[in-house]
Amino acid sequence: VGEDVIAVGNPFGLIQSVTYGIISAKGRSNVGINEYENFIQTDAAINPGNSGGPLVSLRGEIIGVNSAIYTRSGGYQGIGFAVPINMARKVMQDLINKGSVSRGWLGVGIQDVSQDLAKAFQLENTKGSLITGVMQGTPAQKAGILKGDVVVRINDKSIRSSNHLRNVIANAGAFTEIEMELIRDGKTIILKLKLDERPRKPSQNKVAPQPKLELEQVEMLGMVVEKLDAETAKQLGIKPGVGVLIVLVKPGSPAEKAGLLPGMIVQEVERQSVVNLSKFKELISAINLEKGILLLITTANGSRYIFLQKDKQ
Structure with missing residues (x-):
């Protein structure tokens, strides 16, 4: 964070334009752009036409791919987002080798650990990802993961949040073997399991029923x-x-x-x-x-x- 960067692109059709700024933040998520979010935030001017262009360090290294901006006017307002190059490289390699993007899948519902939940689950801090559900026939169920478990580590990566867990699992790739550290009822559990490929079935939203007042x-x-x-x-x-x-x-x-x-x-x-x-x-x-x-x-x-x-x- 704070490193100088330049954004290259064709804003509004002005080819090979270069703007200058710094890295404002890393690991931005919950932006509402994609399901898997791990953006680099920059204040280098990014406008319509910059998407797909490189975000480059002053050493000439491509560190990200310009993707989106936060704006209320439709133009630059000081907040731009780039996909980290490691994530973009994996997507590129999957498309070249397989013709589609392959993401690892665990088969669980997850949420962040709030201060109240950390207290209720007797956790030392709010780091990790809380398991809220385990789907049948998934790698999670086969490995013995339970509702209420808290995932704190995948291989050598400490898990900071639910979004971090989602990205780590996805980037690990389908059919990859991983080691997972859980906290269950205050005790540490180590599991080894093999991820599956994320299914492509769209979710179905159900309409909540009207209350039936005659029931107790x-x-x-x-x-x-x-x-x-x-x-x-x-x-x-x-x-x-x-x-x-x-x-x-x-x-x-x-x-x-x-x-x-x-x-x-x-x-x-x-x-x-x-x-x-x-x-x-x-x-x-x-x-x-x-x-x-x-x-x-x-x-x-x-x-x-x-x-x-x-x-x-």
């Missing part, structure tokens, strides 16, 4: 849940018989502040499976809501852990 309902911290029936589970693409359905979230409640929405499924309370509404009531009755409660929430798009806590007076 239970309220907790501003969310109202009811029995998850087979029809609703099918609509959401979720197995029936596990979880309760959130049908209402009260404005301003702890549930709303935690990001809960109607149509979500509560599948676990404090790492214990919720098989039905009776089990949900039993589990929450034994918990001090002042100290907080750990929930595993599932939608048609995947699962994630949420730490819910009663508002402090």
Whole structure:
């Protein structure tokens, strides 16, 4: 960061233009451009027509490929992004050798570790990636990875976040053997496994069903849940018989502040499976809501852990 760079390209059709700047940041993700993001951020002027051109150090080394800008006007505003050359080189080699890009695949749902989740899972810090779900028949399931595991290392790379894990797995390539370090219930576990190739099936978004008021309902911290029936589970693409359905979230409640929405499924309370509404009531009755409660929430798009806590007076 801070190194001088130049961006080469054809902005607005002006061929072989060169602009100058510095590297503002590395490893930028959650930009919303691609699923796999690990951008170099630069303040070298990048405009329409620069994409595909090189980002070059003053030693003449190509360090990235200009790709996008952050803008509200359509033109340069001081924030540009380039794909790191190592990532671009792998894509190029895959296209030349295989005709398509091959990415490694583990078969898990993941999320970042917040301070609340680190406390709930008894972790020393927020580094790593929390496993929220394991798909059937995947490398993750065959290796024995479980929901609630925290991935902290792949081979010699320490995992900083979920996006970092996604990129490390993808860049490792399909059918590559890796060593993974997990934290499970406070203990370190080492696993060796072979990655698969990422499937090409598009995700399917399901429409959340309308609440059925005639069913028995239970309220907790501003969310109202009811029995998850087979029809609703099918609509959401979720197995029936596990979880309760959130049908209402009260404005301003702890549930709303935690990001809960109607149509979500509560599948676990404090790492214990919720098989039905009776089990949900039993589990929450034994918990001090002042100290907080750990929930595993599932939608048609995947699962994630949420730490819910009663508002402090």
